Amino acid sequence: MKQLFTLVFSFLSLFISAQQEETHQIKIFLEDAETGKNIDDAKVTLEGFEIPPIISQYDKKGKYYYFDEIPNGYNTIMSYHKKYNEKGYQNLEGLPGELKLRLYDPLNVSYGFEKIVLTKENCCNEGKKYNYQLQPQTLKRVKNSSTKKSKSTFRYLYAEDPYHIAIISKLDRDHFLNDDKIKESIKKLSIEEMYESERFGEYVYESYAIDNKTGHLVDGFDALTRQHTYKVYIFQKKDSTKFKRFNCPEIKKLRELNLIVSTLTIKKLEYYANKPFNSEKFYGSNKNSEDIKHYDLSTFRNIDVSYFDTQKEDLKHYFFGINPNATNDRLTSLDDDKIFSAFFVIPKDFQSSIGLGALDNVEIDKTNNSLLFTNTYKN
Template identity: 40%
Template structure:
């Protein structure tokens, strides 16, 4: 009896092993550290769709890739999550590729190869906020009222937030002391500039704090920013709130934060990263309300002096008013279909290769950066093979 059982067990085990070996992935996902190029084997990789439960990928230890053996109807997105790295993914509403490689960065040093100076290697993503505007400009006061009324009518758990005003309250700076809400009503003509009586974010990625800087700061330039009331992140893809806003004909923009100011073009940011984290912890800063990496004026009061191994003084630079041109604190990335679709019209002058980005989903968020990155690399590969 024992002998027969052993034979049966051996046959069953062999069958299971053979079945596993015969599994054919419909998509393979390779993850690597963007800096070291080392394989990442402990990430959570999921298959996702709009308002559908996520499906977790299997991992092949021998071949070092994550995989799915089938893609159910409605699933159009691959996402990778890891505590040490930034979220990253890919979406295609028509058909996902058979192989996908994602490079992950430390969450404070997110980089995409298509970026150029002054932003290359110098920004992080803000998943807590989006910016919106009406397709047809209604004027500042009317736009604000229309946004608030739409939020109320749709019963969306979001609200307008002014990161500069919120940070101003934390730092206790003497700016806009009479401003008692993030986006107050203003009595300014559309052709007039918004003076220092108010502190607003502007679409150029700066604020109205220093009106003598060279940038447009009229009412039409005021940037309306939204956050979730519970302080949670917007989804990178398939976000229901973004989808509803787009269905109401709003222009939706994702936000990335610039880590450089006028004095820091060669800084590696390690000191700033530590100081930024320390500041946020000390002040219990709500990342959904403020720009959680804000070079602003927080270093103005006490320039940081450190002593390195060679006993040389190091001063943490800061952006002094009226001394340097103001670089944008944040950059808006449009989720507009036309702009996305025509991002890479060609990759060569003599033999142009047309490769357009497939029209993204209406619920697209920061994932627009992932699509830019993927198709940028694809265009580069096509150009390389053509040469």
């Protein structure tokens, strides 16, 4: 009788457990994009526009985060972790029952929706077929090298910039900043144009524009003096905090003025080696850990290209071991005024309040065509 009771109790427990699992409105699995390992110590939230976030619970046995209900107005899942990039997913029509997010090193984010354009066969076409960058002449050495390179390990690696937004406008600075509606919105939103540097005891604004011919971002004297069709104004929050990845009130308000508002991500490295990218092995003690909010956008003119599994091997290949510290010589183009590494992230729905999260949506749903992701903006 006791055994029968135990058996019935066990079946009842399993039934109740199964019923409890079925009540979860959404399960979220997080994994390290490089190792595939489960991440169990992140903060996962359910969010909406200008409403307080709800923090998830974690199922240790199932190795997932979950919410038992999704209240009205909540349409976004976000994950936060000090070792990984912020990542999320938004669906205004309803969230799925299950979601997997792959998290990256913040300075080495990769986007799976990108099409690889570099191979040993086409690497030296001087970039004529591609709008992402002008290919460096050094790649000829890769083409003629006896060392085999695996196409499957090629990666574009980025540092996302959640601290700045770009407004693309046909108005020059005087007309743009003196427009009453724009001026009022900038004041209310507590944002300010990004300073470049301090010169002669006072701060000087950097000027940015879109090159009429190539569509690339240009800065400095060229942007200021030439009659480019589009000007680009870079803004940051006065309190130096991040813009929200989704449901960003600043972006939403600015887009309601019919402004073209973009978030930014910076291409740091094109990795073309035999082994999967390992940031600790590649950078070693030289890994750049500086927070991107202190970066000067104008320094990211060019893109470093790596052919080997470690930085030491790569520098030796570049400089034949002569001057491995001469990183300023690692240029992808002689067009010094153009910033090839700055990519615009613009949802085609210009009334949307989505920031960098637009990348997450396309990453998860690769059939999504609602995004402009380019470093050669043309309209």
